[in-house]
Amino acid sequence: xxxxxxxxxxxxxxxxxxxxxxxxxxxxxxxxxxxxxxxxxxxxxxxxxxxxxxxxxxxxxxxxxxxxxxxxxxxxxxxxxxxxxxxxxxxxxxxxxxxxxxxxxxxxxxxxxxxxxxxxxxxxxxxxxxxxxxxxxxxxxxxxxxxxxxxxxxxxxxxxxxxxxxxxxxxxxxxxxxxxxxxxxxxxxxxxxxxxxxxxxxxxxxxxxxxxxxxxxxxxxxxxxxxxxxxxxxxxxxxxxxxxxxxxxxxxxxxxxxxxxxxxxxxxxxxxxxxxxxxxxxxxxxxxxxxxxxxxxxxxxxxxxxxxxxxxxxxxxxxxxxxxxxxxxxxxxxxxxxxxxxxxxxxxxxxxxxxxxxxxxxxxxxxxxxxxxxxxxxxxxxxxxxxxxxxxxxxxxxxxxxxxxxxxxxxxxxxxxxxxxxxxxxxxxxxxxxxxxxxxxxxxxxxxxxxxxxxxxxxxxxxxxxxxxxxxxxxxxxxxxxxxxxxxxxxxxxxxxxxxxxxxxxxxxxxxxxxxxxxxxxxxxxxxxxxxxxxxxxxxxxxxxxxxxxxxxxxxxxxxxxxxxxxxxxxxxxxxxxxxxxxxxxxxxxxxxxxxxxxxxxxxxxxx
Amino acid sequence: xxxxxxxxxxxxxxxxxxxxxxxxxxxxxxxxxxxxxxxxxxxxxxxxxxxxxxxxxxxxxxxxxxxxxxxxxxxxxxxxxxxxxxxxxxxxxxxxxxx
Numbered sequence: 001x002x003x004x005x006x007x008x009x010x011x012x013x014x015x016x017x018x019x020x021x022x023x024x025x026x027x028x029x030x031x032x033x034x035x036x037x038x039x040x041x042x043x044x045x046x047x048x049x050x051x052x053x054x055x056x057x058x059x060x061x062x063x064x065x066x067x068x069x070x071x072x073x074x075x076x077x078x079x080x081x082x083x084x085x086x087x088x089x090x091x092x093x094x095x096x097x098x099x100x101x102x103x104x105x106x107x108x109x110x111x112x113x114x115x116x117x118x119x120x121x122x123x124x125x126x127x128x129x130x131x132x133x134x135x136x137x138x139x140x141x142x143x144x145x146x147x148x149x150x151x152x153x154x155x156x157x158x159x160x161x162x163x164x165x166x167x168x169x170x171x172x173x174x175x176x177x178x179x180x181x182x183x184x185x186x187x188x189x190x191x192x193x194x195x196x197x198x199x200x201x202x203x204x205x206x207x208x209x210x211x212x213x214x215x216x217x218x219x220x221x222x223x224x225x226x227x228x229x230x231x232x233x234x235x236x237x238x239x240x241x242x243x244x245x246x247x248x249x250x251x252x253x254x255x256x257x258x259x260x261x262x263x264x265x266x267x268x269x270x271x272x273x274x275x276x277x278x279x280x281x282x283x284x285x286x287x288x289x290x291x292x293x294x295x296x297x298x299x300x301x302x303x304x305x306x307x308x309x310x311x312x313x314x315x316x317x318x319x320x321x322x323x324x325x326x327x328x329x330x331x332x333x334x335x336x337x338x339x340x341x342x343x344x345x346x347x348x349x350x351x352x353x354x355x356x357x358x359x360x361x362x363x364x365x366x367x368x369x370x371x372x373x374x375x376x377x378x379x380x381x382x383x384x385x386x387x388x389x390x391x392x393x394x395x396x397x398x399x400x401x402x403x404x405x406x407x408x409x410x411x412x413x414x415x416x417x418x419x420x421x422x423x424x425x426x427x428x429x430x431x432x433x434x435x436x437x438x439x440x441x442x443x444x445x446x447x448x449x450x451x452x453x454x455x456x457x458x459x460x461x462x463x464x465x466x467x468x469x470x471x472x473x474x475x476x477x478x479x480x481x482x483x484x485x486x487x488x489x490x491x492x493x494x495x496x497x498x499x500x501x502x503x504x505x506x507x508x509x510x511x512x513x514x515x516x517x518x519x520x521x522x523x524x525x526x527x528x529x530x531x532x533x534x535x536x537x538x539x540x541x542x543x544x545x546x547x548x549x550x551x552x553x554x555x556x557x558x559x560x561x562x563x564x565x566x567x568x569x570x571x572x573x574x575x576x577x578x579x580x581x582x583x584x585x586x587x588x589x590x591x592x593x594x595x596x597x598x599x600x601x602x603x604x605x606x607x608x
Numbered sequence: 609x610x611x612x613x614x615x616x617x618x619x620x621x622x623x624x625x626x627x628x629x630x631x632x633x634x635x636x637x638x639x640x641x642x643x644x645x646x647x648x649x650x651x652x653x654x655x656x657x658x659x660x661x662x663x664x665x666x667x668x669x670x671x672x673x674x675x676x677x678x679x680x681x682x683x684x685x686x687x688x689x690x691x692x693x694x695x696x697x698x699x700x701x702x703x704x705x706x707x
Contacts, residue, residue, distance in 0.1 A: 066647075074624060074646035081651045082620040088658045089609060089616075093665070207648060211638035219638035237643040239628040250625050257620070277669060280662040284655075291655050298647040 006419035007146045014184050014423045015161055018430075021180055022165030022173040030462045033170030034101040034442050036272040040175055045278075046285020048178035048431075049269040051185060053080075053290060055131075055432035056138030057492055058297075059185060059425050063407075064400030066301030067308075070228075070236035072244035073301065077294055079253045079496075081287065083260020086504075088283035091261055092270040094511045096279035097589045101271065102439070103264045103503065104447040110510040111518040112582055114452055119525055121443045123502045124264040128436040128443075129480065130495045131265075135433040136481025139426060145330060145405060146422040152482050158430060159478035166434050166441075166474060167467045174434045175272060181427035186292055188424020189404075193296045196303050196411040206299035220302060227309050233347030236305070242348075251555030252493075258561050259496030262504030265435040268442070304403045307410045312356070313345045323409035331359035331367055333398035336374050336386045345397075357390040358399040437477060441470035494536050497557025501528035505564040511590070514583050520571035528564030532557050612657050619645065619653040 001009075027033050040048070058080070066073030098106055104124060108117030136155050143154025165173045193206045201209035201220065213219050218226075224236040234242035240249065260266065269286075270279045311321050320343070327333050334357045335343055346354045359367045370390070376383025390396065404425075408418045445466040450457050457465070506525045509516050538544035539553040546552050548559050577583070623631060628642030636644050 071628070071643055071646060074643075074650075077647055078620050078624050078650050081654050082616065085612075085616045085620075085654050085657050089612060089661055208637075210648075211636075211644075213638065221638055221640070221643070237640050238632060239625075239642055239646070246625065246629075250621065253625060254621065277662075277666045280665055284658045284662045287655050287658050291651050294651055295648060 001415065003415045003418055004147060006415045007422050010416065010419045011146075011423045011426060014180075014427065017180050018161065018165055018177045021176045022169045025169040025172045025176050027168075027170050027172050028463075029459055030101075030446075030466065032172050033463055033466050034271075034438075034446060035268075036170075036172040036175050038272060039274055040272045042273055042278040042281040043285045044179050045175070045269065045273050045282040047182040047289055048175045048272075049266070049282065049286035050289035050293075051178040051182035051427065051431035052269055052435040053266060053286070053432070054185065054293060054428050055135055055492075056142075056425060056429035057134065058293065059189065059428035060138065060142075060401050060404050063297045063300040063304065064403035066298055067305040067403050068397065068400055069242075069244070070224075070234070071239045072242065072249060073298070075244075075249055075252045075256065077298065079256025080260055081290060081294055082253070083257040084283065084287045084290070086257060086261035087266065087270075088280065088287070090508050091267060091511070092283050093276045093279045094589045095267060095507075096270050096273065097276050098585075099271075101268075101446050102442045103267050103507070104443055105451065107506060107510070107521075108447065108451060109585065110578070110582060111521050112578060113518045113522065116518060116522050116525075117447055117451065119522055120503075121447050123498070123525070123529060124443045125440050127263065127495045127498050127502075128265060128439045129477070130498075131263075131492055132433050132436040132440075132477045133480035134492045135429045135436070136477050138429040139433070140481055141401075142422055142425045142429070146419065155478050155481040158426070158433070158481070159474055162430060162434050162437065163471060163474045166437055166470050170466065170470070171272060171438055174438055177434070178431045181431040182289060184420075184427040185424040185431075186289070188420045188422075188427070189293050189300075190296060191417055191420060192408040192411060192413060193300050193303075195413055195417070196307075196407060197299060199411050200303055200307070206296050206303075210299040210302055220306060224302060224306055224309075227306075228347065231309070231313065231346045232350030232353075236302075245550075247550060248552055248555055251551045251558045255497050255500050255555050255557035255561070256493075258500035258504045259498075259557055262499035262502065262507070263496070264443075264499075264503065265432075265439045267503075267507075268439060269435070300407060301403065304407050304410065308398070309345065311410070312343050315343050316341055317343075321410070323406050326409065327398075327402055327406055331362075331364065332402045333358060334367070334371075334390075336371070336390070337378065338387070339378050351391060351396065354391070354396055355387060356398055357387070357395045358397065360393065360395045360399075362393075362395075433477065437470055437473050440473045441466055444473075445469045493554050497532050497536065497554070497560065498529055500557035501532040501560025501564055505561055505568060509565070509568060511586070514586050515577050516568060516572050517575045517577055519575045520568045523571060524564040524566075524568030527567045528560040531563055532560030535560075609661075612661055615653065616657055620650050624650045 027037075031037055062073075062076055065076060095103075095106060098109075100106065100109070104117050104120035107120040108114060136158055139158035140151040140154035143149055143157065144151045147154070165177050169176070194204045197206040197209035198204045201212045201214070203209045203212060210220065214223055221237050225238070228234065228236050240246050270282060273279050273282050312324065324333065328335065336355055336357060338344065338353070338355060343355055344353050345356045362370075370386045373383040374386030377385050405421065408421055445462065445468075449465050450462050454461075502525050505528065506521050510521065535544075535548070535556045536553045539546065548556060551559060578586075623642070623645040625646070628646055631642035631645065632640040634641040639648075
């Protein structure tokens, strides 16, 4: 059966499952809509969190980034998993104890201020929309690659599916579909990884295969380092070579860690379990399920890198593997020969010899023109060396996204496995998108409408507003998917910096200190996020050089976070402490569960 | 908690990044050590940390619960004792009142 047919079948099957689950978990009240009735078992919640967490970026791009960046790719691995530790230890159980529905809820109540609440709502909505634009785009791209339809058609289909299960079931529907999506995506990721590990390294366990020896006895990583040196690439395993120096690796990793712990759609996943103890276990299950993918991605990256270099460099046109021809049509990998009829794939140190490129944002027409021109140059009838132009446009080397998508074909796996990868990518994108959309909906419908504008709203009214907002947000997200704000995967990384500089400090300080009052907290939050946002926008669109210790825009969230902490703490002595009610709230959050009476008993004992 | 965070920093930021270059002269299996920590080891440690945290904190919670319950029972006992004493005194006064 053709790939297209398999894709329709498998993707259609998974979509049907999601819709059935959505129907079975439809909700009748706001508690169900926003926090899934708080009855989700810890292990299931862990699976849902893992799926919510692993977006199209984790699934599709990360292995590709690792295969291109080698050691430096670890920033994403450590940043995104290490952040979980921060979340589990510093945030999750306390916020679950707090027991309300959203993050702006906590900030508004802890700092007794509607201004704080509104600032939090703005940050949450901004961060979530940025992130979700990337997911909807990802959905469109997967559809276009595998079903050979236009990207926008894919976005429409994605929008329709999410619309149904998000409005019907709210958080409950979203959670249980995320559980299903986790299993789809992990199967889709592991199957090719195990197959290629078996084929290349002789072991079905990719992590062992990564450290193993090739058929000729050389360790894979050593071989990769040798090939890299030969072809003019920076070492694969050596740290801090190439453009990623120690400071920037450190800052980006830290920004990703703190940002992870500050992302509203991840935090809110801990509101849905039954107890505080369950929140802690849920955090454990989540990182375990996430680790299954994250421990495998480096192996996929290395195997694919080796296969690509070995399979392409120095080959004549007739010797090229089949997957290469297929992917050449998509523009994710282009070959412009220098006339010797053999492929040369070289790195920055031998840049002029490189013949492999990607189309990036160039239109298919522009690429065709370039090729025609290049052919004329080869034939000696004028034209230009297309390689120079592509090199100057920064398009050397194949596209990163090709790695995960092409790996099953590199391993010569059956069509149905390739279709499964498509379903996995879609599962990853849709699960994250739905989590983000719920945050947007709850911020507007619960925090803005109910807590501020209309506190007398009935359950039915609140539910109606919630459903309407999420429906509306899905459509806007689809629109952003069709007209993305450019550089989408970079923008996702920036969302982390914004979360690290705005939410992370204000929540951590709010939980662990009773002294921090309203004005210092709001000021800290605003300073952190404005600094980070302007630095990022300045670097991206204003050509601003990285003046803050040489830290680039991806890592600047660390500085923003430090500013937030510093400003808040420095201002605190000059402003009043929170009132009695809030102080008791904080103490009760930090006490273990059921300690309400415990607090009175201790107070009574002191009074004696 | 502080210990767990220290380990988190030591492995994630320390072994994975700050000392990755000096660690690279050692090998584990087929990997340079710094590289292994960054791409595999740190993640394994993170999983272990959260496991340790869940187990230890939940145990502490349970113990705190039990302490509170004992305190509550003791207080209830003390309250009953006070009430009994008050009743006896009240009865004594009444009894004493009649010559």
